[in-house]
Each structure stands twice: as structure tokens, then as C-alpha cells.
Amino acid sequence: MNQSPVETALSRAMIRWSLTKSTPVADTPRSWIFRVEQNGRNFGALKILKPVVAEEEGRGARLLQWYEGDGAATVFDIHGDTIFMEWLDGGPLSDPVRAGRDDESTIAVATVVANLHRARPGAPQDLQPLRTRFQTLFDTDVRAWPHTARDLYARSSGIALKLFDRPSAQLPLHGDLHHDNILSSDRGWLAIDPKGLVGDPAYDLANVFINPKHADNIAADPRRIAARADILSQRLNFSRKRMLGWAAAHAALSACWDLADGNPITGLLACLPNLLSAYDQA
Numbered sequence: 001m002n003q004s005p006v007e008t009a010l011s012r013a014m015i016r017w018s019l020t021k022s023t024p025v026a027d028t029p030r031s032w033i034f035r036v037e038q039n040g041r042n043f044g045a046l047k048i049l050k051p052v053v054a055e056e057e058g059r060g061a062r063l064l065q066w067y068e069g070d071g072a073a074t075v076f077d078i079h080g081d082t083i084f085m086e087w088l089d090g091g092p093l094s095d096p097v098r099a100g101r102d103d104e105s106t107i108a109v110a111t112v113v114a115n116l117h118r119a120r121p122g123a124p125q126d127l128q129p130l131r132t133r134f135q136t137l138f139d140t141d142v143r144a145w146p147h148t149a150r151d152l153y154a155r156s157s158g159i160a161l162k163l164f165d166r167p168s169a170q171l172p173l174h175g176d177l178h179h180d181n182i183l184s185s186d187r188g189w190l191a192i193d194p195k196g197l198v199g200d201p202a203y204d205l206a207n208v209f210i211n212p213k214h215a216d217n218i219a220a221d222p223r224r225i226a227a228r229a230d231i232l233s234q235r236l237n238f239s240r241k242r243m244l245g246w247a248a249a250h251a252a253l254s255a256c257w258d259l260a261d262g263n264p265i266t267g268l269l270a271c272l273p274n275l276l277s278a279y280d281q282a
Contacts, residue, residue, distance in 0.1 A: 006032050009048045013082050022046065030057055035087060045073075045088075049081040059196035062124045063172060071115025072174075072191040073183075088192070090184030094212035097179055102218060105179065106228045108189045109208055110235035112182055116174055116191060117201055123172045130173065130199025131164055137249070140256040146265075152272045156252030159245045159279065168200040168242075177204050178211040202243045205232050206250035210271050220270040225278045241282035248275040 003011065010022060014036070021037040025045075030053045034046040049057045061083045065075035074086040097105045137157055145153045174181075175195030182189050197203075209228060210219050218224055225244075233240040251272045255265040 006048055009080075009082050010034065010046065013046055013048075013079070013084065016079060017044075017077065017084050019044070019046075029053075036084075043087040044076065045083075045085050047083040047085065049083070051081075054081045056128075056195065059124070059126055059128065060175075060194040061196075063127065063174070063194045063196040064192070066120065066122070066124055066172070067116060067191075068120075069187070069190075070118060070120075071112045072194070073185075086185075086190075088183045088185050088190060092180045092212075093182040093184075093189060094179035094215070097212050097218060098215055102224055103227060103231065106208070106231045107235065109177070109179075109182065109205070110232055112189055112191050113174075113177065113204055113232075113236060116177075116204070117171055123198075124196065127172055127196050127198040128175075130175075130197050130203055133175070133195075133197055133199075134160055134164075134249070134253055136256050136260070137253040140259070144259050145255070146269070149265075149269055149272075152269070152276065153252055153255075155276055156248050156272065159276075160249035160252070163200065163242065163245050163249065168202070170198055171201045173197040173199055173201065173204050175204070176207060178207040180212060200242070200246065202238045203246045203250070205236075205238065205243050206246040208232070209244075209247035209275060210251050210254065210268060214267075216267040216270045219267075220274055222274045222278065225274055229278060229282070241279060244275060244279040244282050248272060248279050251275055 019036045020039055022034045025035050026033040030050055032048045036044050036046050061078055064072055065078060073088055076084045093105050093108055137160060142150050142153055174191055175197035177191060181193050182191050229240050229244055233243060251268050255268045258265050
């Protein structure tokens with residue numbers, strides 16, 4: 001009986017890395033994920049990338065490997081579109097946020113980012129420039145936005161252009177750092193699923209300001225925006241205004257992606273006016 005592509009990839013991975021047991025965990029639009037064992041003692045994760053996103057996800061996997069477990073899940077090996085990595089079974093950082101411990105969670109984000117941005121030699125060469133990532137924002141027709149929100153799009157796009165026009169340090173970026181991409185472990189909070197970008201380090205905080213998902217009452221609260229900006233700017237020595245500018249620009253970019261996919265942008269529209277106000281006041 002012929003095996004499916006994922007069954008073939010799984011079988012080859014089991015042999016290649018001497019794995020003794022596999023358990024399916026998730027089938028997402030981007031990958032198949034298995035929990036695997038070595039000799040019944042050591043657990044790991046196998047992530048088999050789907051062809052439609054293999055280029056982007058592969059770039060992220062190589063960045064994750066470059067982190068060498070410092071602030072991120074450890075990648076043991078990569079072969080083609082199959083990634084063998086550390087198994088993390090702890091909860092996401094969104095759990096303490098929803099439990100009312102947002103300051104504690106924001107401090108954890110700062111610690112993770114400080115580790116990810118630590119200087120290391122030999123960064124991957126195929127990282128996507130942040131400007132390329134933002135092309136969807138600049139290409140979107142303003143008429144795709146709700147009539148009452150078009151001024152938000154215009155302002156956010158203008159801020160993004162201003163940020164790109166002002167030179168900054170260029171670092172490898174996780175590119176999708178939010179509360180559900182940071183998991184607890186016996187080594188502390190660790191990042192997963194980077195996009196693999198290169199650009200302004202302050203951008204890596206942008207996604208924090210519009211998350212966790214389905215908790216708009218937290219993310220859109222001006223007091224929480226201010227508190228998050230205080231903690232992150234103080235602990236990471238980032239410009240508060242630049243960080244909030246990226247947050248607003250990223251919120252608009254996320255809205256453009258959602259609009260293109262036919263998804264609602266209600267939550268983003270709840271956050272964006274308050275992010276722009278915080279940017280103006282910074």
C-alpha cells in the first residue's frame with residue numbers, strides 16, 4: 001500500500017533519528033506535528049512542513065536552530081522539510097495574561113526577546129527583509145478597509161514609511177512573537193514558530209500589543225498599552241515611540257492580511273486607535 005507524503009516523511013525521520021514511537025499531535029495549515037520518543041525516555045517534536053509554506057516555515061526553522069535554545073525551543077536537526085526539535089508541553093504565555101497577570105507576562109516577553117536578540121555569529125543568510133514583509137500594507141487599496149477606518153490605515157501606513165526611512169540596527173527577528181508563540185518549560189519561557197525576518201529589533205515587540213487573540217479587552221485597553229510600553233522600553237532600552245509605531249503599523253498590516261483572507265478585523269480596529277494615540281503621546 002502506498003504511503004502518503006507525510007507518512008513517508010515520518011517513516012524516514014523515525015529511522016534517521018532513531019525514534020521509537022510517534023503520536024500525532026496536530027495537523028495545521030502549515031505543518032503536521034508529532035510527539036516522538038527515543039527509547040521510551042526522551043521526548044521530542046517532529047514538525048513536517050507542508051509544501052505550500054515550506055519556504056517561509058523553513059526560514060523560520062533555520063532561525064530557530066540558530067538560537068541554539070537560548071530563549072527558544074531547541075532544534076536538534078533539520079532535514080529537508082522535517083524538523084526534529086525539543087518537545088514543550090507547557091502552557092502559553094497567554095494563560096497568565098487572561099488570569100490578570102499581564103505585567104508578569106510582559107516581563108517574560110522582555111526576557112525572551114533579550115535572549116533572542118543576543119549577539120551570535122553566523123546568522124542565516126536567507127532571512128526576509130522586514131520591508132518586504134510590509135509590502136502587503138503598502139499595496140492594499142484603502143477602499144478594502146471599512147469607510148470609518150480608512151484614516152487609521154492612512155496614519156499607520158505613514159508611520160510605517162517613516163520608520164523604514166529612519167535607519168536602525170538590523171538584527172535577525174523572530175517576526176511573529178506573541179503570547180501563544182511563547183510556551184512555558186522547565187527552562188523558562190521559550191519562543192516557537194519564528195518567521196525568520198531581518199530588520200529593526202523594536203519590531204519584534206509589535207505583535208505583543210495586539211495579543212492575546214480573543215482578549216481585545218486587554219490588548220485595546222489604553223492602560224495596558226501604556227504599561228506594556230513602559231515595561232518593554234525600560235527592560236530592553238528600546239525607544240518607546242518607535243516601538244509603539246511598529247505596533248500600530250503591524251496592527252494595520254495584520255488587518256490587511258485578514259481583509260485579504262475575508263476575516264473580520266473587529267479586534268484590530270479596537271486596538272489601533274489606542275495604539276496610535278499612545279504613539280502620538282510617546
